[in-house]
Amino acid sequence: MDNFEFYIPTRVYFGRGQIEQLKHELPAYGKRVLLVYGGGSIKRSGIYDTVGAIAKEAGVELFELSGVESNPTIKTVRRGVALCREHGVDAVLAIGGGSVIDCSKVVAAGNCYDGDPWDLVIHPERMEKALPILTVLTIAATGSEMDHIAVITNEETNDKLGTRNPVLRPKVSILDPTYTFTVNAFQTASGVADIMSHAMESYFAKSEAKLQDYFAESILRVCVEFGKKALDTPDDYEARANIMWASSWAINDTLKLGHMIQWSVHPIEHQLSAVYNMTHGVGLAILTPHWMEHVLSEETVDKFYELAVTIWKVPESEDKFAVAKEGIERLKKFYRTLGISEHLADFGIDETYFEAMAGKAAAQLATAYKPLTKEEVIEIYRESL
Amino acid sequence: MDNFEFYIPTRVYFGRGQIEQLKHELPAYGKRVLLVYGGGSIKRSGIYDTVGAIAKEAGVELFELSGVESNPTIKTVRRGVALCREHGVDAVLAIGGGSVIDCSKVVAAGNCYDGDPWDLVIHPERMEKALPILTVLTIAATGSEMDHIAVITNEETNDKLGTRNPVLRPKVSILDPTYTFTVNAFQTASGVADIMSHAMESYFAKSEAKLQDYFAESILRVCVEFGKKALDTPDDYEARANIMWASSWAINDTLKLGHMIQWSVHPIEHQLSAVYNMTHGVGLAILTPHWMEHVLSEETVDKFYELAVTIWKVPESEDKFAVAKEGIERLKKFYRTLGISEHLADFGIDETYFEAMAGKAAAQLATAYKPLTKEEVIEIYRESL
Structure with a gap:
């Protein structure tokens, strides 16, 4: 720490x-x-x-x-x-x-x-x-x-x-x-995706801070447990209350303490919402799994494994990569249950500005969990299309 | 909430x-x-x-x-x-x-x-x-x-x-x-038991506050993961750091938000340390499992079940009471691995003041998770002897 x-x-x-x-x-x-x-x-x-x-x-x-x-x-x-x-x-x-x-x-x-x-x-x-x-x-x-x-x-x-x-x-x-009872399904889903992204951006850090990791997992658990409920029953007080309180804790500094890091997916997404006025949480939900596939490696697999087992209830196994990948698949599926599209193209986005956007994003990622080149960010954008 | x-x-x-x-x-x-x-x-x-x-x-x-x-x-x-x-x-x-x-x-x-x-x-x-x-x-x-x-x-x-x-x-x-590197094994164990007690006192509440529950579980996970390590390797920085930060969060108000309740085991223990100058955390560790056995009921079993599965990794089962009880057994065993005695008698305590102590404790427990009579508190003291 x-x-x-x-x-x-x-x-x-x-x-x-x-x-x-x-x-x-x-x-x-x-x-x-x-x-x-x-x-x-x-x-x-x-x-x-x-x-x-x-x-x-x-x-x-x-x-x-x-x-x-x-x-x-x-x-x-x-x-x-x-x-x-x-x-x-x-x-x-x-x-x-x-x-x-x-x-x-x-x-x-x-x-x-x-x-x-x-x-x-x-x-x-x-x-x-x-x-x-x-x-x-x-x-x-x-x-x-x-x-x-x-x-x-x-x-x-x-x-x-x-x-x-x-x-x-x-x-x-x-x-x-x-x-928040009157927040529509799209905005509710986008909010949940944003909260989850904040928790994960702090979670994937270079140095260890276990208590903070477990707090981050707590926030993810709440989002998984109550996200769909808040969509299906907009006036479910417990669902709305848990998600609201999770939103504050996902980014009020507590999660990042002792293992602070330059975030990864946020800078990649910010380019989209700057150019296309994309809804931030939706952009994060589309990009995050592809970012994960890019940074999953021998060096990072243990963290992905822990996330898969703890949050997504993937059965433990000796094949760490299989577990990690299944965790990413379940995250994707969860976004689908929230009704979030998996394609940037659905929001009128094409390759036109990928070069410029990726340049700006990569410039911010030199000290991130895994630094990414402009070319890698372009790949993530393409895979998300 | x-x-x-x-x-x-x-x-x-x-x-x-x-x-x-x-x-x-x-x-x-x-x-x-x-x-x-x-x-x-x-x-x-x-x-x-x-x-x-x-x-x-x-x-x-x-x-x-x-x-x-x-x-x-x-x-x-x-x-x-x-x-x-x-x-x-x-x-x-x-x-x-x-x-x-x-x-x-x-x-x-x-x-x-x-x-x-x-x-x-x-x-x-x-x-x-x-x-x-x-x-x-x-x-x-x-x-x-x-x-x-x-x-x-x-x-x-x-x-x-x-x-x-x-x-x-x-x-x-x-x-x-x-x-805290120089804190001896006895005091370290006592401290860990105190932190765990704070988390559990907030956890067993009457109203639901899920995010706070998960935070409490995070603190318990840290204690289980690093408690023994801190004893065995007193200068393990990560162990000491996680336990230190957990100590603050176990009682800085966050866990009790939205489901605040009169604590149960603390008032019962305070009588012991008032009369016998007992080390607080040790008293809590001895009393807590017996308190749990007293309040475990059809009404409370789900919470004990969750604790058993999440913290003590008891396999899930349809027999909720069996899982809950196994969780309490594993908590007892954990205190033993920390070297904490399970008998009040080891600290020179006998029945002399049980009547007076139990009266004072029970008076504070009217609004607790489960109100206890003076007689019930005496039973808990006896079972802890």
């Missing part, structure tokens, strides 16, 4: 009706708050009105940044920073999924930075402070509600990049599983 | 040489610090000198409360509070295991309370603030380094009681697994 520092100061209120906690949490962080959201779903669900009433009662004035895209753009971030400055905002309240929260984070940091906020995406170390960030989660997927990461797309350069800094970690997050 | 609030603001520095972090953390909390420790082991190991040098370099003046007992007494707490007041101390630095840290916590709270510190043990809600608490952990067991609990003994009344309040949670904890 490598040395590490652990510090997660986010206060989480989890469960039915926890939105009420904003009555004291909102005014604790400011009188003027920027409310950030995406489309109209929070209006249909009633959360918008609830928060409006709570803010009014608490004497907090709300300003609004709406229309945050599913892959949030730096353009929207800039619009948010301008709003903060115009209204002298004290804090940012994100209501939505990872896209809305990620956007809010860079808005909060951008408000405290003199230059263009895109600088903060490519130079995370330039972030020195941020407005306090509060979140109300409505989709379980990215884990942004408890981490210090934001992923922002620059449409001018076709870049989708993650940035991270401790100042981005939310102060308070409200996790009410009932808010 | 029941509603819950999650908030763990302890900053943990984990790994070799992390004591160096005190160079900036100590002065961040004060110029005058009370150093709390037990016997002379921190002098033999060199930690005492290291911390002295760091404090000097950082311009921090240290005052000392030494001689904290293995079951820390309210008398020692009172002595610590007097020292804090005499020297106008700003913060408390505990170096040791759970006893030293627990003592430090109540000293830190006692300094900010006008009455006798025993009030804070029996009325935790009276704690409003505490001096900042920093810890350097030298034994992996109680998890006090990351929780908000302290257990204090009152020798006058033969009470050993836990008290809890958010103000007791350490601000900073240094976890260097190499500091």
Whole structure:
């Protein structure tokens, strides 16, 4: 286990009706708050009105940044920073999924930075402070509600990049599983795939950290046990609650402690969603098994074997590779049971940009679990078509 | 999953040489610090000198409360509070295991309370603030380094009681697994038993919280995998590191979220260590299987079955009770491999105080996983003799 520092100061209120906690949490962080959201779903669900009433009662004035895209753009971030400055905002309240929260984070940091906020995406170390960030989660997927990461797309350069800094970690997050009852099957499946990917990206590490591995397996078990249930019975509270809490833990730093590594599949997928506006979790689900087939080797087989036996219940055997491969097959089948396609082509993707995308992805993979060349990434894209 | 609030603001520095972090953390909390420790082991190991040098370099003046007992007494707490007041101390630095840290916590709270510190043990809600608490952990067991609990003994009344309040949670904890290389086999085994008990006390809950259950199982897996190794090869870094990190997670609140319950075996054991100065983890290891046999029923068998299959690798079978019982047998055997006796009599305990002890324990068990009468607790004590 490598040395590490652990510090997660986010206060989480989890469960039915926890939105009420904003009555004291909102005014604790400011009188003027920027409310950030995406489309109209929070209006249909009633959360918008609830928060409006709570803010009014608490004497907090709300300003609004709406229309945050599913892959949030730096353009929207800039619009948010301008709003903060115009209204002298004290804090940012994100209501939505990872896209809305990620956007809010860079808005909060951008408000405290003199230059263009895109600088903060490519130079995370330039972030020195941020407005306090509060979140109300409505989709379980990215884990942004408890981490210090934001992923922002620059449409001018076709870049989708993650940035991270401790100042981005939310102060308070409200996790009410009932808010995810209305998340449709496609988005639910995509969220589950995203959570599983976060757990696996930390799991395939170079140094050993057993407790963290077992925690990662716990998250995968929950996704396997409750993923399909959440699709089939959207208002199954236990299913939604377990998946929601798993989403936070898959990426709140705990899994990576002591064996931190550059992730592999995320950089490969980010190119897809930057160019094609692909749904992130779906891209991960399509790419992951092919990535696995590429990195499975004498050196890595033991880890794949453990995953196959523990999560996919593949019977133990002396033929380690057979077990490992069967594990990968069962992962593929699980994605199918969630209704996720196995072909990038179904999303209008072809070879046109493989060369450029693979170049950008490979450049990030030099220190990954297994470094991949541009050619290897192109192969993974092709096999996923 | 029941509603819950999650908030763990302890900053943990984990790994070799992390004591160096005190160079900036100590002065961040004060110029005058009370150093709390037990016997002379921190002098033999060199930690005492290291911390002295760091404090000097950082311009921090240290005052000392030494001689904290293995079951820390309210008398020692009172002595610590007097020292804090005499020297106008700003913060408390505990170096040791759970006893030293627990003592430090109540000293830190006692300094900010006008009455006798025993009030804070029996009325935790009276704690409003505490001096900042920093810890350097030298034994992996109680998890006090990351929780908000302290257990204090009152020798006058033969009470050993836990008290809890958010103000007791350490601000900073240094976890260097190499500091536990010199912990002897008996204390190591006792620590492992304590960690396992914490995980199991949360695991046997009335409401479901699957992710938390799987996390608890992760901790148990780590104890089973590395417990014996740590005994046989005291300087096995991976073994010590996994057990140390498991000790914190077994009780830092994460496992109990969403299915919080009054613990069962701890109150039964606390009576033993209050009266006989029994080593806590050993008491837990002796009592736990007998407690399990008492609460195993048609209603609880599924949970015992899951534990038997997942942790003890008992083959699945339709005879759920047989599997559950075999799991309990394997737990007993595991304690034996750690060299822990299965008889309270080996520690000079006889029936003399069973009546009084069982009365105190049963009074705490009304809302436990399975409430137990005084007579049932006496039976458990008897079976453990």
